[in-house]
Amino acid sequence: SSLRVVYAFAREMHPKTTDVFIQYGTAGFRTKANLLEHVVYRMGLLAVIRSRVKNGRTIGIMITASHNLEPDNGVKLIDPDGEMLEQSWEDIATRMANVSDNDLESITGQIIKEVNADMSLKASVYIGMDTRYTSPRLAAAAANGVIALKGTPKEFGIVTTPILHFCVKCRNDNTYGVPTEEGYYEKIVGSFKRIRQKLSVSGDYNTTLYVDGANGVGGKKLNIIKKTLDGELDLMLFNLGGNGGKLNLNCGADYVKVSQSVPVGVEHVPYQRVASLDGDGDRIVYYYVDDDKKMHLLDGDRIATLLASYITELLNNCGANSLKLGLVQTAYANGASTKYITEELKIPVSCVKTGVKNLHHEALKYDIGIYFEANGHGTVVYSNEAKNTLKKIDEDGDAEQRKSAQILLDFINMTNETVGDAISDLFLVETVLCARGQNITGWETTYQDLPCRQLKVTVQDRNAIQTTDAERRCISPEGLQERIDELVCKVESGRAFVRPSGTEDIVRVYAEGDTQESADKLAEDVAQAVR
């Protein structure tokens, strides 16, 4: 049969060359790039099966290892609404990835039966990749997998992860936009320009923004966008991948956030705001350096509170107070941000387990759900109810109400609701700062972060650590939580937790305290307790 040929082809073209077990984790499969070719080929097969289970709707495959260094790569699947792959399929993906070449045919057949896929249907798969030199080869393997099961691949070449999510969503729901890179610019950047025409640049806001592109795809795309801007924003782009700059090496959002220091490759002018992106353009943090060259970080929590307060203001102005707005964070959210949201903004906040899919799904429970990881991955999602309410106000409201409703509708259009998106988030932040006539220090004064520290600990078996309460407490190994409690007690405003990473073979330690010294010491003491 033709399937026979397919599997023979797999063995020859994309053979499994390793016996190391690989798991579909929080960010799909991620490991050294040279161990991934067979995995990606098989994800091509699986994407076709998934597309058929979804009645021929388009599925996405993104080749990226995000903020990891150049030698790594990864692959993740995108579901029809532009969301992360449904959780129950993660195990199926893991089975597909680990089966031997000899058993690939029978396991694939078994899975097709289990998920009840009608293999006579059409199947459509969108494939995108980041700038890694190993990505084109992997994207080709994915396309081969799609073709093998008679699906139709469409390759987008080098795109940010959120651009691919956006295109998948648009292909399956044409009310959302046009499923091309240009369609993305048209919607996101077009809305930004439209809003700018309604606002005036005033107060302390300055249109100059520096950007650290992490030597990845996000900076490259901003370079395209930059040429279409008309003075609304003056982008000064750094770390675009030229001049020997290495992807994510001592630069990018993850580096800035975790090391709490400025990236290499960026010119630093005191008080100039800088946006730092990660390697695949789905995370963003802001920072500036002061006169003493001290870095001030405005992370994902800070972006979330900025957006939440602005949206709340617009909702009040247009009289749409019945819409329920909520914020979603993880245990990594700075305690000061949670306090500010609850006590000052008086917005409900929930805490979920690390991993974008968890945040996204929790956010969908609100009419307007704002979710951000402290590391800068996040977005806002709006229910149909919210969108319809605002459209109605735009038609029936008084002049003041209509004005706010229109700004909010543009704000929604500027948002990539499918997933956290550095480019979209950048335009959202710039819009709020402009609307408020605020500079980065003005934004910073809303609350003061508690000093914090993140550490990585290498252990024999990271899964020996099991957690509960949205990862804020651990239930095994025995005695560890008691020890952490003892250490936390000794620190003013102390908080600490540990959890196994879903993307690296390490345990992550997080600690907060009233001073940097106490946070550092608490993190070190907890790390010691884990070792």
Ligand code: NG1
């Ligand atoms: P792990 O390695 O599970 O901590 C990291 C990030 C997540 C998420 C994923 C996917 C932290 C502490 N963790 O997960 O928030 O972004 O990568 O990229 O930042």
Ligand code: ZN
């Ligand atoms: Zn990323």
